[in-house]
Amino acid sequence: MDKLLGNGMAGDLAGKRSLLTRVMGGVLSLLAMGGIVITIAAFAYGRNAARQSFDRILLGAANDISESITILEGAPIADIPVSAFGLLGLAQDDRIYYSVQGADGTVLTGYDGTIEKGALRGNLTEPTFYDGKMQKEPARFVTVARLFSERNFSGAVYVTVGHTIRARNAMALELTKGAVVVTGIGGLALLLGAFWVIRSSMKPLETLTRDLSERDPYDLTPMSAEGPAEVAVMVHALNRFMHRLDRQVEAMKHLISDTAHQLRTPVAAIRAQAELAIEDDAARRLQRLERLAKRTRSLGTLLDQMLSRALVMHRTDNAPPVLIDLRDIALHIFEQNDHELLSPETEVNLSIGDLAVPVLADEISLVEAVKNMLANAIRHGVSPVVLGVSQDQGHGMIWVQDQGNGPPPEVMNTIGQRFERSAASKGDSAGLGLSIVYAVANAFAGKVLMQQADTGFRVTLMLPLQQKGTGL
Amino acid sequence: MTGIALVRWGLVLLLANAVVSPAIAQEIVTKFTTPSSVADTRLVIRSTTDTVIFTPLLKAFVARYPNVELQYEQWGSNDLYNDSRRVCDGQGASADVVISSGVHQMVDLVNRACANAYRSALTAQLPAQRMWRDELWGITREAAVIIYNKSLVFADDVPLTRFALLDLMRRSPDDYRGKIATYDIEASGLGFLFAFMDSQQATTFGGLLEAFARVDAVATCCSAEIIASVESGRYKIAYNVLGSYVSTVPHANIGVIHPQDYTMFLSRALMIPKAAPQKETAAAFLDFLLSAEGRALLAGAELIQQSDNDETARSNSTDRYIPIDPTLLVAMDHHRRNRFFAEWRDSFSIQTR
Numbered sequence A: 001m002d003k004l005l006g007n008g009m010a011g012d013l014a015g016k017r018s019l020l021t022r023v024m025g026g027v028l029s030l031l032a033m034g035g036i037v038i039t040i041a042a043f044a045y046g047r048n049a050a051r052q053s054f055d056r057i058l059l060g061a062a063n064d065i066s067e068s069i070t071i072l073e074g075a076p077i078a079d080i081p082v083s084a085f086g087l088l089g090l091a092q093d094d095r096i097y098y099s100v101q102g103a104d105g106t107v108l109t110g111y112d113g114t115i116e117k118g119a120l121r122g123n124l125t126e127p128t129f130y131d132g133k134m135q136k137e138p139a140r141f142v143t144v145a146r147l148f149s150e151r152n153f154s155g156a157v158y159v160t161v162g163h164t165i166r167a168r169n170a171m172a173l174e175l176t177k178g179a180v181v182v183t184g185i186g187g188l189a190l191l192l193g194a195f196w197v198i199r200s201s202m203k204p205l206e207t208l209t210r211d212l213s214e215r216d217p218y219d220l221t222p223m224s225a226e227g228p229a230e231v232a233v234m235v236h237a238l239n240r241f242m243h244r245l246d247r248q249v250e251a252m253k254h255l256i257s258d259t260a261h262q263l264r265t266p267v268a269a270i271r272a273q274a275e276l277a278i279e280d281d282a283a284r285r286l287q288r289l290e291r292l293a294k295r296t297r298s299l300g301t302l303l304d305q306m307l308s309r310a311l312v313m314h315r316t317d318n319a320p321p322v323l324i325d326l327r328d329i330a331l332h333i334f335e336q337n338d339h340e341l342l343s344p345e346t347e348v349n350l351s352i353g354d355l356a357v358p359v360l361a362d363e364i365s366l367v368e369a370v371k372n373m374l375a376n377a378i379r380h381g382v383s384p385v386v387l388g389v390s391q392d393q394g395h396g397m398i399w400v401q402d403q404g405n406g407p408p409p410e411v412m413n414t415i416g417q418r419f420e421r422s423a424a425s426k427g428d429s430a431g432l433g434l435s436i437v438y439a440v441a442n443a444f445a446g447k448v449l450m451q452q453a454d455t456g457f458r459v460t461l462m463l464p465l466q467q468k469g470t471g472l
Numbered sequence B: 001m002t003g004i005a006l007v008r009w010g011l012v013l014l015l016a017n018a019v020v021s022p023a024i025a026q027e028i029v030t031k032f033t034t035p036s037s038v039a040d041t042r043l044v045i046r047s048t049t050d051t052v053i054f055t056p057l058l059k060a061f062v063a064r065y066p067n068v069e070l071q072y073e074q075w076g077s078n079d080l081y082n083d084s085r086r087v088c089d090g091q092g093a094s095a096d097v098v099i100s101s102g103v104h105q106m107v108d109l110v111n112r113a114c115a116n117a118y119r120s121a122l123t124a125q126l127p128a129q130r131m132w133r134d135e136l137w138g139i140t141r142e143a144a145v146i147i148y149n150k151s152l153v154f155a156d157d158v159p160l161t162r163f164a165l166l167d168l169m170r171r172s173p174d175d176y177r178g179k180i181a182t183y184d185i186e187a188s189g190l191g192f193l194f195a196f197m198d199s200q201q202a203t204t205f206g207g208l209l210e211a212f213a214r215v216d217a218v219a220t221c222c223s224a225e226i227i228a229s230v231e232s233g234r235y236k237i238a239y240n241v242l243g244s245y246v247s248t249v250p251h252a253n254i255g256v257i258h259p260q261d262y263t264m265f266l267s268r269a270l271m272i273p274k275a276a277p278q279k280e281t282a283a284a285f286l287d288f289l290l291s292a293e294g295r296a297l298l299a300g301a302e303l304i305q306q307s308d309n310d311e312t313a314r315s316n317s318t319d320r321y322i323p324i325d326p327t328l329l330v331a332m333d334h335h336r337r338n339r340f341f342a343e344w345r346d347s348f349s350i351q352t353r
Helices: A002-015 A019-066 A082-088 A164-200 A203-214 A229-279 A284-317 A325-334 A338-342 A364-378 A407-416 A423-424 A431-443 B051-063 B077-088 B103-111 B162-171 B188-202 B204-214 B222-230 B243-248 B279-290 B292-300 B325-331 B335-346
Strands: A069-072 A075-078 A094-103 A105-108 A126-132 A137-149 A154-164 A322-325 A348-351 A358-361 A384-391 A395-402 A446-452 A456-465 B028-032 B042-047 B068-074 B095-102 B136-138 B141-149 B180-183 B218-220 B236-241 B254-256 B264-268 B269-271 B319-320
Touching: A002 B077, A019 A069, A019 A094, A019 A137, A019 A164, A019 A423, A069 B279, A075 A105, A075 B335, A082 A094, A082 A154, A082 B325, A137 B218, A164 A203, A229 A284, A229 A364, A229 A407, A284 A431, A284 B325, A322 A325, A322 A423, A322 B222, A325 A348, A325 A364, A325 A395, A325 A446, A348 B136, A358 A364, A358 A395, A358 A456, A358 B103, A364 A384, A364 A395, A364 A456, A395 A446, A407 B103, A407 B264, A446 B068, B028 B051, B028 B222, B042 B077, B042 B279, B051 B068, B051 B279, B051 B292, B077 B095, B077 B103, B077 B188, B095 B103, B095 B254, B095 B279, B103 B136, B103 B162, B103 B254, B103 B269, B103 B325, B162 B204, B180 B188, B180 B222, B188 B204, B188 B335, B218 B222, B222 B236, B222 B243, B222 B254, B236 B243, B243 B254, B243 B264, B325 B335
Parallel strands: A348 A384, B042 B068, B042 B095, B180 B218, B180 B236, B264 B319
Antiparallel strands: A069 A075, A094 A105, A094 A154, A126 A137, A137 A154, A322 A358, A384 A395, A395 A456, A446 A456, B028 B068, B095 B269, B136 B269, B141 B236, B141 B254, B141 B264
16 A cells, blocks of 8 residues: 555656756746847847948948049049949959939949939938849949039039848858857856756755655654755754654554553453452452452543543644633533542532633643543542632633642652553552643643642642633 | 760851841851760850860760750850840840850859859869859960060060060060051950950050050951961061960960060850750859869860969969959949040051951
């Protein structure tokens, strides 16, 4: 069964992605998105850079040509310098367009055709760049104007120079490539760095995971709570949980060993009495049977107490404490009238005040504890017994007082321990009852007081008093 | 080359291509096939290179690709440029391969998006200055040289540099009056390119033009004609002649000078027009030219000339390449050409044919 469960869990775990994988996946996709954005930006930048630098070449060539224009016999004549074409030749594999046109658009020299007439006209003072086509291939053009005011020629001559954009595209691509390579290397470095940082910061988690998976299921010792706050909190919670588990396991063990220990003697006594009763003659058999009955009763009481102690232990660990008025507890026990059954001759009085005495506790555990206190007083004390509730200096107190002198000093020393051999062997354990009281006091941050006063012996269960009006 | 015979090997003179261009047309059309197999692919090459010079190479190509019927058309560079422009605009049938020594015209065609891109391991090996956009490739390496008639120019007078030529013309203008020839740059794209590159290379060019004018130098057409005229003694010196044409056929009477101030090298440019019907075969042809075998054949035809030739005694630092790049577009500029032609006309009495 355990094995099956274990396998199933392992299968589930294997199907789940580790935290590192998730985070790295996230980082990777973030970087990838960044990379795409940077690539687009780099391409835009590269295109812009290529456009600017090649536009300057175009403009240089256009100006070169425009400078070479002279007016010869009333007509503008261009003496196209080779350097202009050398400049354009810097865009190595690009075809070239140039055209020198008069104010009316007639081509003086150069190519005719593919030109946007609109760019020529108007008051062209600044060089005008524009995109166009050269024999169906995308191209870039610039037009500059040169104004002449000669005796025999006055007006503008337009020089248009263009080239196809292969070199521009190549340059833009080159720049983009460079940027992308650098970005890629940077991204890789970032990724490695991120991997390292994430891994090292997840180390405590990994350690925790390893510790947990390697841990013996029966090992309930606390784990070391080193590492960052988040992990410490987890480990702390885990430890708390394990501690509780440990306590319960411990309580269970105690219950079993107590039960074995405490029951063995009285059961042996009962068996002895029964055997004696069988063997004895008829006259003494009645006496034997009475003893047998007494032993059996006492065993019943013992069982009651052990079970109620187990109940208290269980409840204090499992039931959340609630706000309780101690007077209600006292009243409840008094009205149940158990003491009438236990010892009809004992007189029991109730002493409670007007004011509520609120404490945080578990009602059932509290009732068990007080019942035990009362039972002890009735059994061992001197009538009359008083069950009282009072408050003093921030403590709510529920107490039982009798007129006797309390238990003998040697009993007082061992009182409140889990069990007392002597008490158990006598068949009516007061120690077990008190140990319940102690357990309840511990569970709800209270304490047990035993006082010998002039008026008698008082056992008090003190619990921290809760503020009035908090929900009562 | 064994087992290869040319079925229709001969020069076929076509007067006009009625459909495409009534006025101008290719000069010579030659077809190459392998007789043993049936050709299913027709590769049309339009080129400025003389058919005779290219023949061994074309034969080797059809031997390698027996399924190809190769049609080689020899054109003048300006005509070829105009034809390619028209084809690019969608008029007329496209060639599969265009090869021209008018490299500036080829650069212009590529710049007008008339070419098809191709890239292979062999094209990638070309130096950057012999390739543009993976659409234009320089397949040859030919020097522009000065040639002279050995019996008419004294050994001491042989101009090893342009300065020497300049001095020679200044010193004895009467001896060389009307005896110096060069390409007519208006008729020959290659001649224009050489002259234009000269004008950019050095300030000597202005002096040269001036001196040419003083000795009534002759601008005329066509490599073969100039070389023949120098040999016959009609001209004593010819300037900027394509060295490959001189070396192909041995001329006992002609001296060749690789000018020591600088020697210009030309790479004939090859492009595959964007409308080429057989782009793959055209690319195979390009790869063939660039392969070890193709290069060996080109070298055999003097189309790839090594400069580290002891005979010419020049250092490599004087080599000037005509780069296949957009700066050549300046040579196509309308204003620039007009101005250049005007200067040129001032210097030369144009020899009309």
